[in-house]
Amino acid sequence: MSFSYFIRRILLSIPTILLVTLIVFLLVRLVPGDVVDMIIGTQNFLSEEQILQMYEDFGLDKPLISQYFIWLKSLVTGNLGVSLRTGEDVADLLVQRLPVTLELALLSILFSIIIGIPLGMISALKKNTYVDNSIKVVGLIGLSSPAFWIGTIFIVLFSFYFDNFTIFGYVSFIENPLKNLQIFLLPSFTLGLMIAAQILRITRTSMIDELSKDYVKVAHSKGLSKNKVIYKHAFRNALTPIITITGIQLGYLFGGSIVIENMFALPGLGRLLLQSVNQRDYPVIQAIILFIVIVIVILNLLIDFIYTIIDPRVNLE
Amino acid sequence: MKKIFVVLSVLTLVIFGFSQQNGGVLQIGIETEPVGFDPNLVTAFASFRILENVYDGLLKYDENMNLVPNIAEKYEVPDPNTIIFTIRDNVYFHNGEKLTIEDVLYTFERIMDEEVGSPAAAYYSEVESIEVLDSKRIQFKLKVPMANTLLINFASTNSAIVSKEFVETGNNLQLKTNGTGPFFMSEYVPGDHITLEKNSNYFIPNQPYLDKIIFRIMPEEISRVTALRNGDVDLIEIKEPLSLRSLQSNNYKVYRQPALSYYLLGFNTTREPLNNPRVRSALSLAIDREEIINMVAFGEGTITGPMNPTVQPWTITPENFEEYEYNPEKAKSILAEVGYPNGFEFNIMTASRYSFDKIAQVIQSQLSKIGVKVNIELVEWGIFLNRWGGSDFDSFISLNSGSIDPDVQFYRTFHSNGSTNVFLYNNSIVDKLLEEGRKEPNVVERIKIYNQLQNILVKEAPILFLYSPNVLYASQSYVEGFKPLANESLIFLRETRIEE
Numbered sequence: 168m169s170f171s172y173f174i175r176r177i178l179l180s181i182p183t184i185l186l187v188t189l190i191v192f193l194l195v196r197l198v199p200g201d202v203v204d205m206i207i208g209t210q211n212f213l214s215e216e217q218i219l220q221m222y223e224d225f226g227l228d229k230p231l232i233s234q235y236f237i238w239l240k241s242l243v244t245g246n247l248g249v250s251l252r253t254g255e256d257v258a259d260l261l262v263q264r265l266p267v268t269l270e271l272a273l274l275s276i277l278f279s280i281i282i283g284i285p286l287g288m289i290s291a292l293k294k295n296t297y298v299d300n301s302i303k304v305v306g307l308i309g310l311s312s313p314a315f316w317i318g319t320i321f322i323v324l325f326s327f328y329f330d331n332f333t334i335f336g337y338v339s340f341i342e343n344p345l346k347n348l349q350i351f352l353l354p355s356f357t358l359g360l361m362i363a364a365q366i367l368r369i370t371r372t373s374m375i376d377e378l379s380k381d382y383v384k385v386a387h388s389k390g391l392s393k394n395k396v397i398y399k400h401a402f403r404n405a406l407t408p409i410i411t412i413t414g415i416q417l418g419y420l421f422g423g424s425i426v427i428e429n430m431f432a433l434p435g436l437g438r439l440l441l442q443s444v445n446q447r448d449y450p451v452i453q454a455i456i457l458f459i460v461i462v463i464v465i466l467n468l469l470i471d472f473i474y475t476i477i478d479p480r481v482n483l484e
Numbered sequence: 485m486k487k488i489f490v491v492l493s494v495l496t497l498v499i500f501g502f503s504q505q506n507g508g509v510l511q512i513g514i515e516t517e518p519v520g521f522d523p524n525l526v527t528a529f530a531s532f533r534i535l536e537n538v539y540d541g542l543l544k545y546d547e548n549m550n551l552v553p554n555i556a557e558k559y560e561v562p563d564p565n566t567i568i569f570t571i572r573d574n575v576y577f578h579n580g581e582k583l584t585i586e587d588v589l590y591t592f593e594r595i596m597d598e599e600v601g602s603p604a605a606a607y608y609s610e611v612e613s614i615e616v617l618d619s620k621r622i623q624f625k626l627k628v629p630m631a632n633t634l635l636i637n638f639a640s641t642n643s644a645i646v647s648k649e650f651v652e653t654g655n656n657l658q659l660k661t662n663g664t665g666p667f668f669m670s671e672y673v674p675g676d677h678i679t680l681e682k683n684s685n686y687f688i689p690n691q692p693y694l695d696k697i698i699f700r701i702m703p704e705e706i707s708r709v710t711a712l713r714n715g716d717v718d719l720i721e722i723k724e725p726l727s728l729r730s731l732q733s734n735n736y737k738v739y740r741q742p743a744l745s746y747y748l749l750g751f752n753t754t755r756e757p758l759n760n761p762r763v764r765s766a767l768s769l770a771i772d773r774e775e776i777i778n779m780v781a782f783g784e785g786t787i788t789g790p791m792n793p794t795v796q797p798w799t800i801t802p803e804n805f806e807e808y809e810y811n812p813e814k815a816k817s818i819l820a821e822v823g824y825p826n827g828f829e830f831n832i833m834t835a836s837r838y839s840f841d842k843i844a845q846v847i848q849s850q851l852s853k854i855g856v857k858v859n860i861e862l863v864e865w866g867i868f869l870n871r872w873g874g875s876d877f878d879s880f881i882s883l884n885s886g887s888i889d890p891d892v893q894f895y896r897t898f899h900s901n902g903s904t905n906v907f908l909y910n911n912s913i914v915d916k917l918l919e920e921g922r923k924e925p926n927v928v929e930r931i932k933i934y935n936q937l938q939n940i941l942v943k944e945a946p947i948l949f950l951y952s953p954n955v956l957y958a959s960q961s962y963v964e965g966f967k968p969l970a971n972e973s974l975i976f977l978r979e980t981r982i983e984e
Contacts, residue, residue, distance in 0.1 A: 200866030204873060206527050209882055209904065217601050224601075252519045254658045255674075263674060319706055326710040335513075335711045336700060337676050432702040432711075434675030442517065442675075447866055 173468070180464045184457070188242070191456045192235050195449055201227065202251045202447045225251050238453065248450035250443075257454045260439060267435035270340065271358065271427065272420040274351055276413065278359025279366050284409065286363075287370025292397070294375060302367070309364030314423055318357045318430045325353065335432050354431040358423050362416045369412045373405040406477050414470040418463040508982035509696040510963070513708040513720040517675065517701045522657035523644035524595050524602045532641045533974050534678055534699065538578075539644035539663035542569050542588070543635065544975060547967050549744075549795075549888050551635060555583065555645055555664065555687075559638075564629030564925035569638075570621050575687045577647045578661070578668040585616050590648035592624075604642035606903070607634070629925045633891045666692040666978040676701060686978075693965070693981035709958075712736070718963055718982070722956035723838070725784040731958050739957040741968045744795070744886030746788050747843060747950040749832070751879045754908045758830060758878060762822050764945035768807045770815035770854045771847060777951050780842045784954040790938040791886075791893060792952055794970065797927070798890045798934055805942045816854045827855025833880040834860060835868040840881040843950065847881075875906045885971075886952070890934040891922045898941065909946035 203221050207213060213221075222228045226237065241248060247257035290302040325332050333349055340347040377383065378401050386396045424437035436455055443451035474481045519528035523539045526532065544554040553559060556569040575583040592614050595602045611634075613625045626634065637643055650662045661669045664687070667680035678699040682692055700717055702708045708720040709727045722728065728738060749771075751758045758764060777785040787808070791799040802808045819827060832847065834840040841862055848858040863871070871877055884904075887893045896902040899918045900910040914937065921933040942949075955968045962983045967976040 198864075198866065200864075200868075200870035204869040205866060207873070208527060208869065209872060210527070210885055213601070213603060213903070214606065216598065217605070220598070220601060254520070254656060260674065322706060322710050326714045330714070332714070333716055334714060335702060335707060335716045336511075337673075428675075429703045430707060432676070432700065432704070432707055434673060434701075438675050438703075445865065446519065 176468055176471075180468075183464065184460060187460045188239065188453070188457060189235065191453055192238065193231070195444075195447070195452050196231060198447070200447060202449065203227070205446045206252075238450075242457075247454045250451050251448050252446050257450050260451060261436070261454060261458060264434060264436045264439050266339065267337065267433050268421065268424050268428070268437060270347075270351060271355055271424055271433065271435060272417060274355035275358035275362060275420055275423075276417055278356050279362035279416070280413065282359065283363035283366030284370050287367040288374060288397075288402070290367065290371040291374035291378065299371075303371075306364045306367045309360050310368070312361075314357055314361055315426050315430060317360060318354070318427060321353045321357055322430070337433055350431075350433075354427045354433060358420060358427050361423065362413075362420070365412055365416060366409060369408055370405065373408045374401060377401040377405045403477065407474060410470060410473055410477070414466050417466055418459070421459045421462070507693070507695050509698065510694050510719060510977070510980060510982060511698045511700060511717040513700050513702045513711050513717040515701075515703060515705075515708070515721055515723060518678065520658040521661050521669070521672075523641050523663070524591070524600070524604060524646065525658065526642070527603050529972075533972075534669070534680070535644065535661075535663075536641045536665075536973055536975050537667045537680055537697070537977055538661050538665045538669055539641065539646070540575070540665050541639050541641065541644045542571070543639040545639055545969060545971070545973065547969065547976070549970050551639055554639070555588075556638075559635070561631045561635075564631050565626045567624040567626075567631050567635065568617070568621055569624075572687055573620070575664050576685050577650065577664055578683060579647070579650065580685075581647060581649060583645065583647070583664055585619055585622055587648050588622050588645055589614060589616055590651070591643075591645045594646070594651070595643065602642065604637065604640060607637040607640070607643070610634070628923045630891070630922050632925065632927075633889055633922060636887070636889050636892065667697060688978075692978040694977070697977060712958060712960070715960070719957060719959040719966065722958055725782040725954075725956065728782075728784075728956070728958070735961055737959050737961055737963065739959070739966065739968050740784065740954040741970055742786050742792070742794060743952050743955045743972060744792050744888065744970045745883055745972070746792065746886055746952045747881065747883050748947045749843075749847065749879055749881055749950060750907050750947040751945075752875055752877055752907060753910075753946050754875075755878055757822075757824060757828050760822055761944040762818055763824070763828075764948070765807050765943060766815040766818040766822075766854075767851065767856070768942075768945055768948050769809060769811045769818070770856070771850055771948065771950075772810040773802075773808070773950055774810070775850070776843055776846045779846050780839050781951075781953055784956060785951040786954075788949050788952045790941045790949055791890060791934075792888075792970070795886075795888050797931055800935060800938045805939075807942050807945070812854050819854065819856075827857065829857040829859065831859045831861050831878040833868065833871060833877040834862055835865045836862060837865060838883050840883070843881050872906055875908055883953075890930075890937075891918075894918060894934075894937065894941075895922060898946065907946045909944075911940070911944065914940060 202225060203218060226234060249256055250260065286302050290299045293299045322334060325334055333346065334353060337350055338346050383396060383401055386400050421437065424435055425441050428435040428438040429441060440452065440455045514530065514533065516530040518531040518534050520526045520531055521535060523535045526535065540555045542554060542556040543551050543559065546552050555571055555575055557572045558570050560568045562568065571585060571588060577583060592608065594600055595604045596608050596611070610627045610630060611624055612627045615623045617623050645664065646657060647662050651657060666683055666686045668683050669678065670681045671679040680697040682695050686692065702711060705724050705727055709730060711717045712720045731738060751764055753759055773787045777783060777787070786793060787802045789800055789802045789805060793799050793801045819825065832844045834844040844860045848860060851858050872880060884897070895918050896904045898905060898909055898914055900915050917933050917937045921930055921937065924930045924933060955972050957968050959966060964981050964983050965976070966980040969975065
């Protein structure tokens with residue numbers, strides 16, 4: 168794999184990102200209702216002139232296309248603009264909120280791997296047995312239960328049976344690592360469960376697939392120990408699709424975090440995104456979506472890179 | 485003599501201090517996040533809830549919604565065109581600077597400045613001049629004799645006094661606060677919490693009692709209720725009366741206060757057949773308000789006429805209106821008389837917030853009994869506001885904030901030029917009454933005008949006034965002195981304390 172390949176991939180992703188900026192920009196403006204409507208609410212005290220003045224102050228009086236280029240121009244200079252509702256710097260907002268969502272995402276992925284891969288392996292090894300079927304049912308439930316439902320169940324259960332368990336009240340890891348982990352336990356477990364179900368299924372299928380291949384039979388007949396065959400040979404080859412799914416899910420986590428952060432009162436990016444959409448705070452919405460898109464592009468690149476490590480046959484040229 | 489006085493005052497202070505059980509931290513779970521902190525500019529409900537504890541106006545409300553002095557130690561209305569405020573001498577901003585009469589003047593000039601864009605500017609549009617009389621007194625001269633009507637605006641957080649020096653040195657009040665209130669804002673972590681700390685220089689001795697208040701932003705009701713049950717917070721806002729069922733225990737206190745705000749079914753009075761007042765008042769007869777309160781709010785509400793039933797001396801209570809009787813048969817016969825013997829069909833626009841959608845569903849089922857078919861249009865809030873502003877609806881369910889003054893309650897809503905008259909209601913008699921009521925200095929005459937107006941509004945029914953919900957809060961049993969107000973203000977946090 169060469170350096171030039173990466174450069175090419177990065178250059179190729181620029182048109183993707185540009186296209187996304189345009190779509191996001193237009194989408195948020197196509198939705199009826201704008202920030203001025205939200206400010207006025209149903210209790211209008213403002214005069215016609217004041218309202219027009221507001222549109223002018225926000226730069227919303229200009230034609231769409233010039234609004235887009237003004238935004239793009241400031242993006243290129245690294246300026247994400249300010250929130251229309253509070254006047255805060257959008258870049259500052261992102262920096263404030265990012266650690267929460269990042270921690271939530273990483274812990275969720277951790278949970279999903281810890282739960283998903285072993286269960287998937289067991290399921291594959293005990294194919295079509297009572298154990299396999301039970302795991303499949305659990306996986307199906309996990310896959311089809313919405314996070315807001317599971318989250319609510321956890322909140323209610325924990326508040327009932329564990330009197331001293333703190334569910335709410337975010338503190339940063341640096342401030343109080345133990346409390347921080349306690350606060351993140353339920354939300355990341357809830358989110359992790361959803362993804363665990365996906366990882367479980369893909370692990371099962373891909374393990375069954377590998378275990379039925381000839382090289383596994385050869386390894387067995389060579390007299391290798393069962394564990395060695397499973398972990399060193401079959402599992403390693405089964406990993407490629409598992410990593411793909413995990414990587415894609417990491418992107419989806421940003422979506423899941425919108426619901427979970429609201430439910431568990433965590434001050435992350437998902438919460439900020441929902442709030443900004445509700446208030447039509449265009450610069451904030453645009454910045455967050457743009458950020459997520461860039462993260463997903465980078466993730467895809469990383470996944471490709473990891474393939475080359477796991478499977479030397481893969482050549483990224 | 486002087487020594488004895490000092491000793492005595494120290495003693496009283498010590499005794500008083502102990503008996504008041506000062507101190508402690510109160511954590512409150514609130515639903516929505518504030519949007520900006522400039523008291524003269526904010527419009528978001530959640531911003532008011534924070535700022536009313538950080539800033540002070542010249543006047544404020546007591547627990548029964550009467551106007552009482554605040555930064556002003558007294559106010560006089562020598563004639564209906566003049567208001568004179570005398571300010572206290574011991575008020576300091578949180579940065580240590582003393583509040584002067586210049587700050588008061590500057591605040592109102594700022595509010596009335598078109599460039600600033602304050603939502604309060606409209607209140608003061610009839611102010612002719614503001615004049616500083618001496619270092620303690622300021623005089624407002626009005627173009628029309630409406631001094632008594634104008635007074636309540638001085639208790640609004642939008643009219644809170646800001647520091648001239650602080651604003652002019654370039655501080656952005658939307659981001660930084662510097663008030664005179666019982667608490668100062670020490671921390672704001674967006675999306676998470678706001679911390680207020682005790683202002684030990686507050687101009688009312690011994691207040692506030694709490695050392696610190698932490699407002700935790702928890703958008704989900706279930707999260708707030710659980711956090712209370714779990715002991716993570718001490719006080720929560722309740723939006724869904726059903727939650728009260730899980731708090732029925734001596735460990736919790738429930739606070740309920742009938743709100744001034746009211747639910748309404750508003751009509752587009754220009755669309756067939758809702759442009760006919762008789763059709764609209766027939767709908768009033770076919771709607772069982774009691775049932776709506778029971779089904780939607782589990783009984784946590786009060787049927788209301790055009791003015792909230794608690795607001796004296798202005799209100800006409802609902803039992804005095806014949807249109808408030810639940811009488812579907814009569815409704816049906818009226819519809820037959822005006823040409824709709826088989827009923828008709830119309831849309832109600834709603835959003836899924838504050839139970840709008842649930843109210844629409846109950847009304848839909850009630851009106852089906854007189855053959856009127858209701859289609860519910862459930863839209864997102866931003867879309868709702870957009871269509872609301874453009875009068876793009878047959879009818880809609882909403883919640884209007886109420887007032888203790890009939891001019892504030894009615895003018896902008898029902899005057900043909902009113903800023904929130906999205907019903908396109910146009911009645912020259914109503915316009916005339918509203919204009920007269922605003923200028924009438926004599927209370928008895930004013931009551932007559934607004935009685936006539938309320939009767940017309942119910943008869944013509946450009947909107948149907950449905951009910952006023954209860955403001956609901958719940959706390960741990962050790963929280964003392966908290967009172968929610970009818971305008972949903974949290975101003976009583978300054979008298980709240982934590983019992984051991």
